[in-house]
Amino acid sequence: MPSASPRHRSSPEHADPGDVTLHAALAALADPVRRRLIRELAAAEDWARACGTFDLPVGKAARSHHFAVLRSAGLLEQRDSGAKRLNRLRRPEFDARFPGLLDLVLAEKDGEEDPGAEPAPGGRDR
Amino acid sequence: MPSASPRHRSSPEHADPGDVTLHAALAALADPVRRRLIRELAAAEDWARACGTFDLPVGKAARSHHFAVLRSAGLLEQRDSGAKRLNRLRRPEFDARFPGLLDLVLAEKDGEEDPGAEPAPGGRDR
């Protein structure tokens, strides 16, 4: 049977959205990759997407890092389901804590994330 | 006579708040010093405060840098008046472009800016 609650992999630590500082929220959302992730997640149903199913221009190490940051910013919730880790955007909780902020991110058009935009020849990229 | 419009010092370049990217806004506000500056500015009347009159934990070089960042994020407007450079928070413009964002910053309590908070012994500080 597909184990519904595997306690083997240390289950992810979630921040209480009510306790998240404004700085944590802004710092988390100041990254283009994370905003893109959020937007993609918002377009799906809760618990529909596993971490690996996101279209991001970074390797899985960085990806895992980004998920951790978003988690501790109270922006998303994760639940293990077998080998996969499913995600849910904590929209109502986050909206209650920081009204309007998430809306701004979701309103941003894809490809408008900005930071230089250019691939940057010598830059760490991918 | 107190020169009303000195064109000697290259007058500051202002970004059109309507053209500011979300990234620029978030990146600008992701800094505790800048948020504090914004809050202090919001508490005063327009054009009432010169750059040097803000209570910030940084030297004037960094201070000047922060003002430049906020300017190009469409958050404030500057006008030269003699040797002083007066400031005004672009509240209506910024609110129109990013509804709710500025309110979040202004709602943040002083001393709650966060990032580590500790003076950091070896850290570049002041």
Place this chain on the structure above:
DNA sequence: ACGGCTGTTCGATCTGCATCGAACATCTTA
């Protein structure tokens, strides 16, 4: 049991940026 998939963690690297001190420019006041 084995091999493939999914994610996390570790150590290293590299870049951006916040900061400083010092030099400079401009305006004001003595």
Place this chain on the structure above:
DNA sequence: TAAGATGTTCGATGCAGATCGAACAGCCGT
């Protein structure tokens, strides 16, 4: 005109964090 005040710019420094590759750890098929 000389001195002081206000800001900006420059070059250097240091740290935080974004990224990678590789190693590791559960889970799931065959």
